[in-house]
Every structure is written in structure tokens, then in C-alpha cells.
Amino acid sequence: MQSTLERASQWLALLCKLVAGIALVALLGVTIADVGTRYLYRLTEGAIALRVSGSVELVSYLMLFSLLAAMAANVERSQVVVEAFSHGLSPGIKNRLHGVYLLGFTALGLILFLGLLDSASAAARHGEVTQDLRIPMGPIYHAAAVLSLLLGLRSLVHAVLSAVFGAEGEVSRGD
Numbered sequence: 001m002q003s004t005l006e007r008a009s010q011w012l013a014l015l016c017k018l019v020a021g022i023a024l025v026a027l028l029g030v031t032i033a034d035v036g037t038r039y040l041y042r043l044t045e046g047a048i049a050l051r052v053s054g055s056v057e058l059v060s061y062l063m064l065f066s067l068l069a070a071m072a073a074n075v076e077r078s079q080v081v082v083e084a085f086s087h088g089l090s091p092g093i094k095n096r097l098h099g100v101y102l103l104g105f106t107a108l109g110l111i112l113f114l115g116l117l118d119s120a121s122a123a124a125r126h127g128e129v130t131q132d133l134r135i136p137m138g139p140i141y142h143a144a145a146v147l148s149l150l151l152g153l154r155s156l157v158h159a160v161l162s163a164v165f166g167a168e169g170e171v172s173r174g175d
Contacts, residue, residue, distance in 0.1 A: 002165050009076075009157045016073035016150055023066035030058045054132035061130075061140055068147035075105055075151060076158045099163025102155045109152025116145035 034055035040048050052058075089097075120141035122128070128137040 002161065005157050005161055009154055009161075012150060012154050012157075013073045016069045016147070016154070019147065020066045020069035020073060023062045023069060027059055027062035027066060030055050030062065054130070057130055057132045064144055065147065068144060068151065072109075072147060072151040072154050075102065075154045095162050099159045099161070102159035102162060105155035106152050106159055109148050109150075109155055112148035113145050113152060116141050116148055120145060 030052060034052040037050040037052055040050060120138045123136070123141055124138035129135060130137060130140075
């Protein structure tokens with residue numbers, strides 16, 4: 001069972017890294033295009049007036065997707081261990097404490113998921129759209145909800161691996 005959970009977590013991490021990478025590259029592309037067209041406008045003294053409409057809006061939603069996906073992809077590296085608090089503890093107890101800590105991220109992911117699902121249904125009912133580009137907000141909230149669910153699922157998988165099986169997670173040392 002432990003190896004099945006580890007493989008499932010690796011596949012989910014790969015999916016989240018792919019989503020985060022695509023969102024980050026798109027974010028950079030929108031930013032570069034916006035800055036480039038503004039610079040071209042200034043260089044030609046207004047003769048060439050190309051614009052990237054809604055660039056701030058696009059960047060904000062792409063940043064949301066990239067951050068949620070990156071959080072889900074790296075949840076097992078989330079804890080900073082301060083040696084002053086855990087210096088005398090055995091590695092097994094530290095691993096189990098890490099699993100309990102990850103239950104908080106599980107709760108966070110599930111709360112975000114439920115809240116975003118509620119926002120998505122409200123946005124769909126009321127026809128809510130983004131301010132500049134008039135993109136429907138429902139699909140944006142649904143995508144963010146799915147990424148939040150992935151955060152909760154990966155946190156739960158690693159909480160079980162650490163708390164039940166005592167598997168060592170990757171943690172940052174706060175020396």
C-alpha cells in the first residue's frame with residue numbers, strides 16, 4: 001500500500017508541476033508581450049499602438065494557477081524544521097509529527113476546494129465575468145478548486161505516509 005501511495009503522489013506531483021510550468025510560462029509570455037508592446041509604442045512615438053488587453057487580469061489568474069499547482073506539487077517539502085524544538089526527538093517521531101502537520105494542509109486544501117466550488121456555482125448562477133476581458137469566472141474558480149483539491153489529496157497521501165508508515169518526507173532545515 002505504501003508504494004501505491006508513493007506512486008500516486010509522484011503522478012499527482014508531475015501533473016501539478018506540468019500545470020504550474022504551463023501557467024508560469026504563459027504568465028511570462030503575457031508579461032513580455034505587454035512590456036514589449038508598450039516599449040514599441042514608446043519607441044515609435046505612438047505610430048504602432050499594439051496592446052495586450054487585460055494583461056494584469058491574465059497575469060493575476062495565471063499566478064493563482066501556478067501558485068496553487070506549485071503548492072500541491074511540493075507539499076512534502078513544506079515544513080521547516082527548527083532543530084531547537086525537535087532536537088531530542090527520534091527520526092520516527094519527527095516523521096510522524098510531519099504527517100500530523102500535513103493534515104493541516106489537507107484541511108486547507110479541502111476548505112479552499114469547497115469555498116471555490118461554492119464561488120464557481122455562484123459565479124455561474126449570476127453570470128459573473130472578469131472585469132477587463134469579460135471571461136466567465138465559473139471556469140476560473142473550478143480550475144482553482146481542482147488545484148486546491150490536488151493540494152488536499154497530496155497532503156493527505158503524505159500525511160498517511162509519514163504518520164502511519166513513518167516515511168521520511170523532504171523537509172527544509174531551519175538551521
